[in-house]
Amino acid sequence: MKNYISLSDIENLDLAIAEGLQLKNNNTVANVGKGKTLGMLFFNPSLRTRLSTEKAAKLLGMEVMVMNADKDGWALEFEDGAIMNSNKAEHIKEAAAVLSQYCDIIAVRAFPGLEDKAKDEEDLVMKSFKKYATVPVVNLESATGHPLQALTDAMTITELQKTKKPKVVLTWAPHPRALPQSVPNSFVEVMQRMDVEFVIANPPGYDLNPQVKKDTKVFHNQDEALKDADFVYVKNWSSYENYGKILSEDSSWTFSEQKVQLTNDAKVMHCLPVRRNVVIDDAVLDSPNSVVIQQAGNRTYAAQVVLKRLLENLE
Numbered sequence: 001m002k003n004y005i006s007l008s009d010i011e012n013l014d015l016a017i018a019e020g021l022q023l024k025n026n027n028t029v030a031n032v033g034k035g036k037t038l039g040m041l042f043f044n045p046s047l048r049t050r051l052s053t054e055k056a057a058k059l060l061g062m063e064v065m066v067m068n069a070d071k072d073g074w075a076l077e078f079e080d081g082a083i084m085n086s087n088k089a090e091h092i093k094e095a096a097a098v099l100s101q102y103c104d105i106i107a108v109r110a111f112p113g114l115e116d117k118a119k120d121e122e123d124l125v126m127k128s129f130k131k132y133a134t135v136p137v138v139n140l141e142s143a144t145g146h147p148l149q150a151l152t153d154a155m156t157i158t159e160l161q162k163t164k165k166p167k168v169v170l171t172w173a174p175h176p177r178a179l180p181q182s183v184p185n186s187f188v189e190v191m192q193r194m195d196v197e198f199v200i201a202n203p204p205g206y207d208l209n210p211q212v213k214k215d216t217k218v219f220h221n222q223d224e225a226l227k228d229a230d231f232v233y234v235k236n237w238s239s240y241e242n243y244g245k246i247l248s249e250d251s252s253w254t255f256s257e258q259k260v261q262l263t264n265d266a267k268v269m270h271c272l273p274v275r276r277n278v279v280i281d282d283a284v285l286d287s288p289n290s291v292v293i294q295q296a297g298n299r300t301y302a303a304q305v306v307l308k309r310l311l312e313n314l315e
């Protein structure tokens with residue numbers, strides 16, 4: 001693996017999942033990262049991604065440098081040929097080249113603006129780091145995807161599944177803020193690569209990017225989709241069709257105890273942070289059905305697999 005920008009950078013998903021679970025169960029501390037440095041740049045807030053990736057790097061023997069790039073760094077220009085006479089003080093060409101001398105791997109978080117679909121779909125920040133850095137780049141959640149979260153989710157389902165081919169439902173739930181489609185996009189991509197019966201439930205107007213969704217079945221009736229589910233992944237996203245807009249805050253889509261009753265005693269997942277009693281009710285999050293804490297714990301081992309593979313490929 002040369003970079004981890006999207007899930008497609010993992011060739012053999014089953015092997016990556018198995019390696020992650022092995023790292024977790026053997027509590028393996030490898031020395032492959034000794035003398036190497038991970039630099040993490042955050043253009044947006046984070047709790048899990050920041051700390052689990054730092055922990056993963058340290059378990060591999062790496063040094064870690066973290067920067068809140070939105071607050072502490074120079075404002076970066078990403079457009080080629082820009083006349084930099086406004087507020088952007090540094091071009092990504094210099095920034096990425098300089099960082100590549102300080103770091104052996106660069107990891108970046110940069111959310112979409114959710115105003116200009118075409119611009120967000122370019123994933124300009126992540127692509128520019130990949131283009132101008134001379135070291136591997138890791139996506140810590142970009143405008144269009146969150147592949148570290150997706151690998152974690154695949155590991156969590158694998159370790160908890162009781163049947164060979166479980167039914168997995170990704171369901172939209174309400175939220176007061178407009179959120180990116182990055183997490184659901186990557187979750188859809190990873191489920192399409194696993195041996196699961198996978199469906200999506202969302203209100204009309206919330207269908208995900210057709211190029212991501214492909215032929216995955218979409219229900220506009222949540223109750224119908226939840227029938228016999230073994231895993232339910234609850235997540236809000238803003239509209240893709242009416243880009244970045246909140247079209248509904250319908251609380252009948254909030255994931256409640258009554259919704260769990262419709263499933264096959266499903267394990268309930270969420271990437272976190274979660275707004276209690278808006279996205280998922282207390283009664284579910286505080287019940288044995290919820291696996292959100294275990295899921296967040298797996299973030300460390302997913303990050304460890306990715307960093308280990310990148311380190312093993314350094315020249």
Ligand code: CP
Pocket residue numbers: 045046047048049050141149271272273
């Ligand atoms: N799930 C996730 O990415 O969490 P953070 O935003 O806290 O990193």
